[in-house]
Amino acid sequence: MMKSENDFLAERHGCIVCARIIDVLAVYAPDGRLVGCTATSPGGHCLKEERQPLAACDTHTEEEIDAAYKRWKSRNDEKSDHEQEDE
Numbered sequence: 001m002m003k004s005e006n007d008f009l010a011e012r013h014g015c016i017v018c019a020r021i022i023d024v025l026a027v028y029a030p031d032g033r034l035v036g037c038t039a040t041s042p043g044g045h046c047l048k049e050e051r052q053p054l055a056a057c058d059t060h061t062e063e064e065i066d067a068a069y070k071r072w073k074s075r076n077d078e079k080s081d082h083e084q085e086d087e
């Protein structure tokens with residue numbers, strides 16, 4: 001199945017700091033790569049660092065978000081040690 005257009009997907013993600021649900025609009029390239037992410041809930045925004053959408057409230061400080069992001073990432077790295085991931 002070949003696609004040539006980006007996919008726009010409405011998704012819901014928990015804030016990585018406090019897990020509040022934030023609606024986001026994620027844009028995926030035809031190869032499945034995340035190319036963009038916009039929060040559609042008021043008071044939230046997307047982090048751009050990852051290949052998947054990550055959301056956080058606007059009320060958190062950069063330090064809070066950074067710490068939560070590192071936690072999330074280390075958790076994720078642990079998990080991928082046990083899972084076969086296609087790169």
Ligand SMILES: [Zn+2]
Nearest residue numbers: 015017018057
């Ligand atoms: Zn939050």
